[in-house]
Amino acid sequence: MADPTIDDAELALRLATAAGEHLLKLREHGLLSSSDLGAHGDRLANTLLTDLLRRHRPDDGLLSEEEASDDARLHKQRVWIVDPLDGTREYAEGRLDWAVHIGLVKDGKVAAACAVSLPGLGQVFSAAASIALPPAPVGGMKILVSRTRAPRIAEQVAQRLNAQLVPMGSAGAKAMAVVRGEAHAYLHAGGQYEWDSCAPVGVALAAGLHASRIDGRPCSYNQRDVFMPDLLICRPEVAAALLSTIAECQRHEELQHD
Structure with missing residues (x-):
């Protein structure tokens, strides 16, 4: 009942x-x-x-x-x-x-x-609780990626921004590590589904973080096709730099394949 x-x-x-x-x-x-x-x-x-x-x-x-x-x-x-x-x-x-x-x-x-x-x-x-975003990690930018399959786009972004890639397990663990102030961003590309990101995105947005697809589009859920291959969760102060660098890397890849 x-x-x-x-x-x-x-x-x-x-x-x-x-x-x-x-x-x-x-x-x-x-x-x-x-x-x-x-x-x-x-x-x-x-x-x-x-x-x-x-x-x-x-x-x-x-x-x-x-x-x-x-x-x-x-x-x-x-x-x-x-x-x-x-x-x-x-x-x-x-x-x-x-x-x-x-x-x-x-x-x-x-x-x-x-x-x-x-x-x-x-x-x-x-997401309903008051989540105080801690200070950013000291030093250079830290980007969380899959511990088994770091996406090529993350490697390219890290090279351009002189950032450190930090491998970690589940999507939820990586997203919450950004919430906890352990890293600046979590960048994924190459395959996920709605259940991988829905709750983490909700908590991240409530904490004041940026959360979107890697092209900047908002994350939409309850779609017929539940495949959602990419995700960016990051501190708001680095969102513009990450999104523009991702776009530059993608344009470079497209030119190489033309």
């Missing part, structure tokens, strides 16, 4: 926290191999989150990484977009850089009811 006494932001926060706690307990038991642990963690967190969302928000749409897309969501004004375990590999390897994403979009735009949990660090970030 739905519980109207729990507002959207509180629900997102509770769900992200609960899923993270369950995933930590599962890993701490030490009963599964790393490959089995990741798959089991995905299923466990997905079942918990989707069951609770369908109980508390039965009229809303739902999109989860771990379930086939239901096109009924396309006709809903409100849609929850979740990644039950973002960074399955990192989770299974016993690392800290994995996350749980709970996002709510209204008419395709991220709402304040977004939460990202970093269970390994014992932190949960809510």
